[in-house]
Amino acid sequence: QCPKKEENGLRPEKKSQPESRCIHAINVPKKNHFFRGEGTKNLTMRDEPAIVDPKPAKIPSLMTSTNAFGMLQPIQIDLADKCFPQPKCDPISPFRTIDGSCNNLNFPVWGQTNTASTRIIEANYFDGKSQQRKAISGRELPNSRHIRTTIFLDMDKPAPEHNVLVTQFGQMIAHDTELTFPKLSGNGGKLECCNPDGTTPRFLPKGCLPITIPQNDPGSKKRCMSIPRAADTSDIGCQIQPVRQLIGVTSFIDGSALYGSDPVTARSLRTFNNGKLKIQSGSNGRSFLPNVKKPTQSCNVPTDNSVCYASGDLRVNQHPNMAVNTISLMRLHNILCDEFKRLNPAWNDEKIYQESRRLLIAMYQHITYNEFVPVILGRDYSRENKLLPLSQGFDNNYDELLNPTTFTSFTGAAYRALHSYIQGSMDLVSESRQTTSTLRLSDIFLRPDIVQNKDNYDSLIRGMLTQHAQGQDQFFTTEITEFLFRSPNKTDGVDLITLDLERGRDFGIPSYNKFRQLCGLKAARSFGDLTDQISKKNVDALASLYEHVDDVDYYAAGMLEKQKPGSIFGHTFQCVIGEMFFRWKFGDRFFYEFGNQPGSFSLDQLNEIRKTSLAFLMCVTSDIRFIQRNAFDVPSSRNPLVSCNSITKLNLAPWRDS
Numbered sequence: 001q002c003p004k005k006e007e008n009g010l011r012p013e014k015k016s017q018p019e020s021r022c023i024h025a026i027n028v029p030k031k032n033h034f035f036r037g038e039g040t041k042n043l044t045m046r047d048e049p050a051i052v053d054p055k056p057a058k059i060p061s062l063m064t065s066t067n068a069f070g071m072l073q074p075i076q077i078d079l080a081d082k083c084f085p086q087p088k089c090d091p092i093s094p095f096r097t098i099d100g101s102c103n104n105l106n107f108p109v110w111g112q113t114n115t116a117s118t119r120i121i122e123a124n125y126f127d128g129k130s131q132q133r134k135a136i137s138g139r140e141l142p143n144s145r146h147i148r149t150t151i152f153l154d155m156d157k158p159a160p161e162h163n164v165l166v167t168q169f170g171q172m173i174a175h176d177t178e179l180t181f182p183k184l185s186g187n188g189g190k191l192e193c194c195n196p197d198g199t200t201p202r203f204l205p206k207g208c209l210p211i212t213i214p215q216n217d218p219g220s221k222k223r224c225m226s227i228p229r230a231a232d233t234s235d236i237g238c239q240i241q242p243v244r245q246l247i248g249v250t251s252f253i254d255g256s257a258l259y260g261s262d263p264v265t266a267r268s269l270r271t272f273n274n275g276k277l278k279i280q281s282g283s284n285g286r287s288f289l290p291n292v293k294k295p296t297q298s299c300n301v302p303t304d305n306s307v308c309y310a311s312g313d314l315r316v317n318q319h320p321n322m323a324v325n326t327i328s329l330m331r332l333h334n335i336l337c338d339e340f341k342r343l344n345p346a347w348n349d350e351k352i353y354q355e356s357r358r359l360l361i362a363m364y365q366h367i368t369y370n371e372f373v374p375v376i377l378g379r380d381y382s383r384e385n386k387l388l389p390l391s392q393g394f395d396n397n398y399d400e401l402l403n404p405t406t407f408t409s410f411t412g413a414a415y416r417a418l419h420s421y422i423q424g425s426m427d428l429v430s431e432s433r434q435t436t437s438t439l440r441l442s443d444i445f446l447r448p449d450i451v452q453n454k455d456n457y458d459s460l461i462r463g464m465l466t467q468h469a470q471g472q473d474q475f476f477t478t479e480i481t482e483f484l485f486r487s488p489n490k491t492d493g494v495d496l497i498t499l500d501l502e503r504g505r506d507f508g509i510p511s512y513n514k515f516r517q518l519c520g521l522k523a524a525r526s527f528g529d530l531t532d533q534i535s536k537k538n539v540d541a542l543a544s545l546y547e548h549v550d551d552v553d554y555y556a557a558g559m560l561e562k563q564k565p566g567s568i569f570g571h572t573f574q575c576v577i578g579e580m581f582f583r584w585k586f587g588d589r590f591f592y593e594f595g596n597q598p599g600s601f602s603l604d605q606l607n608e609i610r611k612t613s614l615a616f617l618m619c620v621t622s623d624i625r626f627i628q629r630n631a632f633d634v635p636s637s638r639n640p641l642v643s644c645n646s647i648t649k650l651n652l653a654p655w656r657d658s
């Protein structure tokens with residue numbers, strides 16, 4: 001008998017039988033040391049599958065300018081640079097700065113933390129500066145909560161193949177590349193946007209988003225959602241028009257969620273001993289992230305002795321899987337430190353830290369472009385747009401005029417599409433792939449303490465590998481549309497999708513029609529013209545909500561677009577997300593595949609990095625014994641579980657000092 005599933009309990013059921021009775025786990029040899037492999041020659045590039053998108057679209061940067069209608073050119077987007085002091089750069093440093101400065105030696109604030117996000121098409125603000133846009137008629141746009149409760153309902157339609165790890169890895173990239181801050185009240189405190197009795201104030205406080213919940217709302221008893229606008233350049237006294245939202249992390253895919261985006265945080269996470277990051281030991285002797293000083297302030301935990309993690313990003317504690325993924329990267333960093341120390345006993349703490357960080361970022365970028373990007377955008381599309389890694393040699397296409405700064409239509413709309421991928425529950429799964437318990441998402445917001453209970457870390461990893469993601473569609477779990485950040489014992493919470501819609505207007509994101517043009521489609525002159533991308537039923541729903549086709553929010557219509565072959569997104573989300581990943585690659589001077597840069601790897605090193613797979617990362621940083629090779633897909637007969645020992649390993653010999 002294999003252990004049975006236990007619904008809704010926080011603790012996994014006690015296993016009545018040893019796991020070894022339940023297939024797979026019989027006579028498995030102990031795991032190998034991962035970085036001492038003989039260096040098998042076969043790379044871990046996915047098998048080349050049949051073409052499913054014979055005519056992949058081009059991203060705006062690779063289109064002719066007439067196709068990419070309205071894309072801003074570098075000269076227009078450098079405007080915000082003058083708001084920030086120009087850092088002094090060391091042009092020959094082989095290592096990234098912690099704050100992302102000096103990546104581009106001519107535009108050293110590009111991608112730097114605590115600067116402004118950028119745009120790829122012009123903002124649409126009512127006053128041209130910062131007021132949220134209105135309808136073409138001059139009236140208010142439809143209420144965002146009403147839009148949400150009309151077209152974005154809850155329906156359980158799991159993704160056919162993708163697992164929860166897709167959602168989780170996606171969120172890790174989101175946190176690595178973007179963080180906005182809320183505007184503060186006049187005296188520098190928290191901005192309250194609702195009346196104490198829960199109603200919407202007659203005059204909305206300055207800096208608030210106007211989220212009123214209609215009287216006849218089907219879900220919530222509240223009448224107001226208190227959401228401040230995002231801080232922007234006007235809050236730091238820089239008078240550019242239109243405003244730009246401030247960004248609190250480095251834009252690059254550089255592991256900043258692990259290492260931190262500022263030197264003070266980065267230092268606070270280091271041991272200064274053999275390059276390692278600080279840890280706390282769990283009861284099973286495994287390493288976890290260190291604790292914050294005041295757990296009750298940052299987490300929903302009972303005492304200051306409870307587990308609540310410190311890492312490079314404040315959002316690490318948002319839910320257990322987020323913490324698990326960050327711990328996985330931390331463990332990888334410390335494993336790399338051990339291996340480097342063994343190979344090069346003369347290396348000091350700083351050298352080991354920097355080399356481990358550099359290699360970890362390279363491995364993480366490789367997984368991103370080799371596995372994650374084709375999974376979400378489609379393989380043919382990714383190849384067409386140069387997003388796939390090369391199988392050999394250096395890539396020498398660093399583009400010093402390409403701005404890698406995270407742009408607002410990506411972060412305020414397109415990439416949030418993956419909120420649809422969120423599962424309302426989190427499975428804990430045993431080595432025999434039995435679900436031992438299922439946690440309700442809104443029970444475990446800010447509850448990272450769950451991760452360190454017994455072997456939950458490994459059970460959560462196996463859960464992410466085994467549980468299907470929710471499908472990419474117009475349906476969202478009520479765990480995030482009614483119960484986001486629900487406090488323990490409370491019955492209501494926040495609506496993330498209302499927030500997404502409202503945030504788009506906050507960021508000045510133009511309406512859907514502009515993105516059709518940017519992405520090479522014809523501008524729609526009437527609602528009927530939208531049926532080339534959106535079903536008639538959904539176009540009718542949009543027409544019932546908005547007065548004019550030019551009013552339609554990008555997020556609302558983008559979520560309804562029919563998926564492109566091989567991708568989980570429709571045309572304009574695929575286009576904008578593709579553009580962002582293109583910029584994070586070719587606009588990052590330290591991108592791992594580039595040659596001829598001070599931070600370039602040797603060809604031997606690069607060839608080892610190209611053996612990295614998500615399956616390898618998951619195996620090497622956990623105690624799980626089996627995994628499927630395509631770790632973003634659930635196990636199946638085409639993607640069977642194999643022993644972690646058979647996953648291709650890296651050989652770090654090319655890092656040995658000669």
Ligand code: HEM
Binds near residue numbers: 412421496
């Ligand atoms: C359980 C999972 C998740 C939760 C609870 C969650 C929650 C949130 C919240 C509360 C915000 C801030 C909203 C605002 O004030 O505008 C946010 C922003 C965002 N989310 Fe998620 N999210 C989750 C998963 C994801 C995933 C899977 C992705 C993409 C792959 C994603 C992408 C983003 C992006 C790009 C932002 C904007 C970040 C910023 O501007 O600071 N999220 N999410």
Ligand SMILES: [Ca+2]
Binds near residue numbers: 176249250251255256
């Ligand atoms: Ca980053």
